Amino acid sequence: MALCLIACKKEYEVIMPDTSTWADFNSTQTTPIPFASRTPMEGIYGLTAGASTFGEITAIKWSYAIRGADTTYHLSGFFGTDIAYFICEGKRLHDSLLFNGYWRKMVSTQSGIMRLTINPTNGSNILLGSAPVVDSNKVTIAGVFGNGNDEPRQPISFTYQRKLHKDPTTFHILAHRSGGRSSDLLPVSENSVAMILKTPEFGSTGIEIDVRMTKDGVPILYHDNNLNLRLVQKSGLIGPIENYTYDQLNAFVRLIHGERIPTLREALNAVLYQTPLTFVWLDTKYVGPMDKVQAMQTEFLQKAAAAGRNLQIVIGLPTEDALNDFLKLPNYASTPALCELSLDDVKKTNAKIWAPRFTEGTQNANVDLVHAQGRLAFVWTLDVPGFTEQFIREGKFDGILSNFPSNVAFYYYAKR
Amino acid sequence: MQKDKIFILLLTCLLCAFSSPTLAQTLLENPSPKDTVITRKNSLVLHIGGGGSYYIAGINLRPIGLENSIQRMSAATTFRLMWYPNHRLRLGIESGYTNFYSYRVESGSQKGRVSLNAIPVLFIWSMPVVRRVNVYAGLGTYILNTHLTYLGEVKSKVISLGTNFAVSYTHPFSRLVGIAAEAKFMNAFETKDATMSLQVQLVWKFFQW
Numbered sequence: 001m002a003l004c005l006i007a008c009k010k011e012y013e014v015i016m017p018d019t020s021t022w023a024d025f026n027s028t029q030t031t032p033i034p035f036a037s038r039t040p041m042e043g044i045y046g047l048t049a050g051a052s053t054f055g056e057i058t059a060i061k062w063s064y065a066i067r068g069a070d071t072t073y074h075l076s077g078f079f080g081t082d083i084a085y086f087i088c089e090g091k092r093l094h095d096s097l098l099f100n101g102y103w104r105k106m107v108s109t110q111s112g113i114m115r116l117t118i119n120p121t122n123g124s125n126i127l128l129g130s131a132p133v134v135d136s137n138k139v140t141i142a143g144v145f146g147n148g149n150d151e152p153r154q155p156i157s158f159t160y161q162r163k164l165h166k167d168p169t170t171f172h173i174l175a176h177r178s179g180g181r182s183s184d185l186l187p188v189s190e191n192s193v194a195m196i197l198k199t200p201e202f203g204s205t206g207i208e209i210d211v212r213m214t215k216d217g218v219p220i221l222y223h224d225n226n227l228n229l230r231l232v233q234k235s236g237l238i239g240p241i242e243n244y245t246y247d248q249l250n251a252f253v254r255l256i257h258g259e260r261i262p263t264l265r266e267a268l269n270a271v272l273y274q275t276p277l278t279f280v281w282l283d284t285k286y287v288g289p290m291d292k293v294q295a296m297q298t299e300f301l302q303k304a305a306a307a308g309r310n311l312q313i314v315i316g317l318p319t320e321d322a323l324n325d326f327l328k329l330p331n332y333a334s335t336p337a338l339c340e341l342s343l344d345d346v347k348k349t350n351a352k353i354w355a356p357r358f359t360e361g362t363q364n365a366n367v368d369l370v371h372a373q374g375r376l377a378f379v380w381t382l383d384v385p386g387f388t389e390q391f392i393r394e395g396k397f398d399g400i401l402s403n404f405p406s407n408v409a410f411y412y413y414a415k416r
Numbered sequence: 417m418q419k420d421k422i423f424i425l426l427l428t429c430l431l432c433a434f435s436s437p438t439l440a441q442t443l444l445e446n447p448s449p450k451d452t453v454i455t456r457k458n459s460l461v462l463h464i465g466g467g468g469s470y471y472i473a474g475i476n477l478r479p480i481g482l483e484n485s486i487q488r489m490s491a492a493t494t495f496r497l498m499w500y501p502n503h504r505l506r507l508g509i510e511s512g513y514t515n516f517y518s519y520r521v522e523s524g525s526q527k528g529r530v531s532l533n534a535i536p537v538l539f540i541w542s543m544p545v546v547r548r549v550n551v552y553a554g555l556g557t558y559i560l561n562t563h564l565t566y567l568g569e570v571k572s573k574v575i576s577l578g579t580n581f582a583v584s585y586t587h588p589f590s591r592l593v594g595i596a597a598e599a600k601f602m603n604a605f606e607t608k609d610a611t612m613s614l615q616v617q618l619v620w621k622f623f624q625w
Contacts, residue, residue, distance in 0.1 A: 238573070244572075247567045251521075
């Protein structure tokens with residue numbers, strides 16, 4: 001019986017392909033892609049090869065993250081089939097633009113190498129010109145993709161069709177657990193600084209992070225009640241995370257991909273100084289005083305203002321307990337908050353944002369009501385592509401929280 | 417110190433069992449032991465024993481900046497109560513104690529220790545497969561306890577689903593008492609902790625009807 005139980009448990013794995021083997025991309029003659037060439041590339045492209053694997057269109061978007069002294073730019077493509085995406089780094093080689101990276105389908109463990117090129121006849125001359133403007137059919141990105149670490153041989157190409165959709169008001173593409181769940185076999189751990197730096201590549205414009213308190217009162221990022229192997233490596237430490245001090249956790253516990261459990265301070269520092277993210281939803285997973293979280297929220301909002309950054313940080317109120325703790329704060333009414341409870345509770349807390357769960361539907365009348373009060377409305381946690389498309393097409397929400405921000409990005413940017 | 421205590425406890429149990437009037441009387445009445453403690457009557461049988469266990473699950477400790485050495489060997493004890501009906505399949509419950517693993521850490525003058533132990537609480541199914549040889553399969557929970565002494569002391573626990581699987585050879589001393597050698601695989605599968613243990617057990621049929 002025991003052997004049967006063990007034998008039946010399947011371990012899934014996503015291969016992160018080795019993308020370091022493209023000789024042209026590794027050439028010493030490559031240079032960074034000029035800044036002015038990047039943004040004009042962004043748009044909706046139609047696939048002329050590879051559509052059977054990835055779908056008919058893709059939304060192409062640039063992102064960046066600052067790691068140490070380096071700023072890394074990534075070109076991402078979001079597809080409408082199987083929550084697929086690709087993420088590539090870009091370089092210029094002579095008159096061509098090269099993009100080297102990987103693709104992944106979030107509904108499965110499929111992944112592989114992606115190599116793309118824009119040569120002068122396909123539009124690199126336009127992009128590398130002064131003040132480039134891209135019109136329909138003027139830029140074609142072509143290349144190959146493969147499976148796993150296999151040499152990529154299957155052709156893919158897509159041609160510029162139109163600009164990315166953009167609403168007059170800001171729409172927030174919010175990534176759950178700082179970018180996605182560890183259980184979705186992402187290359188970095190959920191609720192880690194590494195994931196915060198990674199999530200703009202998925203199209204996220206903001207994040208939701210889970211805040212808990214250590215035994216000695218340090219706000220940290222961690223989702224579950226207990227230390228468990230879904231989130232952390234084996235260390236001998238078990239049980240509620242609140243049983244341990246921050247120094248003990250820092251010394252012994254590593255997240256599933258080896259990262260440290262970050263403090264809230266480290267996480268907000270990363271958001272503010274290393275990413276273009278504009279929104280942070282602090283989901284309070286603990287019951288108790290919120291003064292330390294509020295103080296850190298105030299501090300980082302001031303730092304963002306000083307740095308000229310458009311950054312919102314809100315305290316999430318998911319439960320009655322959290323709401324009651326929030327109301328105990330001396331100046332709660334002026335503290336930016338996001339309330340997941342009733343509309344009455346939104347008024348009571350003077351929350352800036354109302355965030356119902358998606359199972360309650362698009363609720364356009366209630367969203368209109370919230371908008372009339374000068375508040376925003378987000379919806380959580382939308383992971384099914386059909387629902388995501390429906391909420392973007394028919395709903396009036398100002399943001400969507402998802403474990404698959406690339407899917408939200410696809411449907412939002414592809415909206416007509 | 418804890419191993420010593422367990423050993424003393426085990427020895428005491430064995431000595432108590434062998435020195436009991438019931439057992440002495442039984443041995444005197446049965447100078448020629450039968451081959452097995454199995455009978456066709458309903459009976460309740462107690463297994464008490466202990467031995468050594470080795471932690472076989474994978475572990476890759478990475479405490480930052482801390483020297484550490486993992487201890488996979490430890491003592492293990494078993495307490496099992498079985499109902500032997502008048503057919504081959506037997507039922508029972510099992511508990512005991514095992515230390516999965518422990519390790520010491522050191523950073524400068526700061527020293528500490530982490531240990532993870534478990535108390536199984538399992539439903540057991542058993543049957544004899546050949547003469548004197550029994551197999552056991554258990555399903556239930558493991559109460560896992562961690563004890564950390566580094567930058568303060570923490571005791572914390574969780575409950576994990578788990579199984580065990582054992583095979584034993586029982587040498588009878590009488591119709592009521594025997595001694596068994598048992599190899600056992602213990603698996604707390606939620607926390608991916610597993611040990612193999614070799615134990616010696618007193619098998620005592622203390623009630624029959």
